[in-house]
Amino acid sequence: MSTDSADQDTGPRRRGGPFRFFGEVRAEARKVTWATRQEVTVSTIMVLVMGVAAAIFFYLVDLLLRLLIGGVLNIG
Numbered sequence: 001m002s003t004d005s006a007d008q009d010t011g012p013r014r015r016g017g018p019f020r021f022f023g024e025v026r027a028e029a030r031k032v033t034w035a036t037r038q039e040v041t042v043s044t045i046m047v048l049v050m051g052v053a054a055a056i057f058f059y060l061v062d063l064l065l066r067l068l069i070g071g072v073l074n075i076g
Helices: 017-030 037-073
Strands: none
Touching: none
C-alpha cells in the first residue's frame, strides 16, 4: 500500500466563515489584470469579423449542398 501525501487525510478542514471567504475573494480579485479599452475594442471587432466570416462560409456551404442535392434529386 503506497502512502502518497495526497492520499493522507490531514484532519478536519478549517472553516473560515463568510468574512474570511469574501476577504480571500477580494484578495484574488486584486490580482486580476483587466483588459484595456483598446484590447476590448480590438477583441470585439475580431469577434464580429469572425462571426461574419463564419456566416458567409456556412451560407456558401449551404448553397453548394442545396444545389448538389437538388441536382441529384432532379436526375430521376
